[in-house]
Amino acid sequence: MNCEAAQTLVDAYIDGELDPTGKLEIERHLQECALCSEGYQEQRTLKRAVGAGELRFKAPAELQQRIRFALRREAKAETAQRTVPLRWFTAAATLAVAALAVLVLLPLSRDRRSDDVVEREVLAGHVRSLMANHLADVPSSDQHTVKPWFDGKLDFSPPVEDLKAEGFPLVGGRLDYIDNRPVAALVYQRRKHFINVFIWPAVSGAATGNKAAERQGYSLFHWTKGGMNYWAVSDVEQSDLKTFVDLLQKAAAPAKS
Amino acid sequence: MLGEKDKLARFEQTILPHMDAAYNIARWLTRNDRDAEDMVQESYLRAFKFFDAFTGVNGRAWLLTIVRNTCYTWLQQNRARELMTEFDEEIHSGEGDAWNPAARLLKETDSRMVRQALEALPAEYREVVVLRDLEDLSYKEIAEIAAVPIGTVMSRLARARGRLKRLLCDRIKGESVR
Numbered sequence: 001m002n003c004e005a006a007q008t009l010v011d012a013y014i015d016g017e018l019d020p021t022g023k024l025e026i027e028r029h030l031q032e033c034a035l036c037s038e039g040y041q042e043q044r045t046l047k048r049a050v051g052a053g054e055l056r057f058k059a060p061a062e063l064q065q066r067i068r069f070a071l072r073r074e075a076k077a078e079t080a081q082r083t084v085p086l087r088w089f090t091a092a093a094t095l096a097v098a099a100l101a102v103l104v105l106l107p108l109s110r111d112r113r114s115d116d117v118v119e120r121e122v123l124a125g126h127v128r129s130l131m132a133n134h135l136a137d138v139p140s141s142d143q144h145t146v147k148p149w150f151d152g153k154l155d156f157s158p159p160v161e162d163l164k165a166e167g168f169p170l171v172g173g174r175l176d177y178i179d180n181r182p183v184a185a186l187v188y189q190r191r192k193h194f195i196n197v198f199i200w201p202a203v204s205g206a207a208t209g210n211k212a213a214e215r216q217g218y219s220l221f222h223w224t225k226g227g228m229n230y231w232a233v234s235d236v237e238q239s240d241l242k243t244f245v246d247l248l249q250k251a252a253a254p255a256k257s
Numbered sequence: 258m259l260g261e262k263d264k265l266a267r268f269e270q271t272i273l274p275h276m277d278a279a280y281n282i283a284r285w286l287t288r289n290d291r292d293a294e295d296m297v298q299e300s301y302l303r304a305f306k307f308f309d310a311f312t313g314v315n316g317r318a319w320l321l322t323i324v325r326n327t328c329y330t331w332l333q334q335n336r337a338r339e340l341m342t343e344f345d346e347e348i349h350s351g352e353g354d355a356w357n358p359a360a361r362l363l364k365e366t367d368s369r370m371v372r373q374a375l376e377a378l379p380a381e382y383r384e385v386v387v388l389r390d391l392e393d394l395s396y397k398e399i400a401e402i403a404a405v406p407i408g409t410v411m412s413r414l415a416r417a418r419g420r421l422k423r424l425l426c427d428r429i430k431g432e433s434v435r
Contacts, residue, residue, distance in 0.1 A: 011415040017396045050390045053368035059280035063294050067301050075265040182310045
């Protein structure tokens, strides 16, 4: 090992992050080279000074309490959203009938939900991302940066395409929450406008064609492909969004779930 | 479906204990008590919201990833210029190439000096030192949290310490002259 390599690796050595071979080699070099050995001592002194400086901040007690309280409130709010008002089912017979009705009607209501409620949630997600100025958790125009970012954050791997050449550059990716589950949100730009594309695994595997919608001045497109639900939403012209959706569908490789 | 009660209990067990780590990194990134508290609270609510996506392996690293993202989003909104001008991996890559023997000087540092020097580092350098030397995280964990390859963690850490050393030496020299 030469001095240059030793200088590069000395921090990793001090941090105990070198593999056994690298460790042996740098130790041998440090024994032979006075200058590097001095440099090594210096780095150790520095690391010790940082570690011993009592530089670690501790969360204030009232912050702990505030967060515990906020979490309880949040959990309660989530429970309230899911709880069915039970006072309606007074008699056991009514309960049985209701249970049967639920079994029969659940698939129907589920379908309605995916059209209307989800559409509203998608739009809300889009507007929120612009209002809070929180477009991307991973701001990057590189699909190979954005795609792996989702690893471990979602239980599926969303297809990520860059359409820069076509006039819709990728801006980044974000986690969002739609239809009671975490979803991938990809952000694209069209001149000064943003397009959010929300992606999550579809319940049924069947591919569906485009469904277009307009809501509060925003355009939305919804389709299912390769086992994934897609929602595109933006304030660009509907024809522009249509072009974007066509490009995206053409570009998207078969999705992996 | 997981009951909300269970979810909260599980969250309190796996994620809540890492609040000091969360606060520490937020405090070092924002360099301000109030902002750090806001960042931590916002991060915890986000973490709770997305808790279903947590795979259950490393609660601390998972939480710190969220804290870091929250802080950077905030920094970009509120202190974008600071982020832009301070750090450029290319520009700084030539630094720390030569040993600069200063071991004797370094022994004279006190914690106030180290604190000030660390605070003066660009955020990307500051955070690797904080995560490694104050939080004792492995290179692999830091790579995960900062969303960069392990090699980048290694080189950033080396450069960060090189800079820190130079800042400290300048300070010590400055004080001894006075």
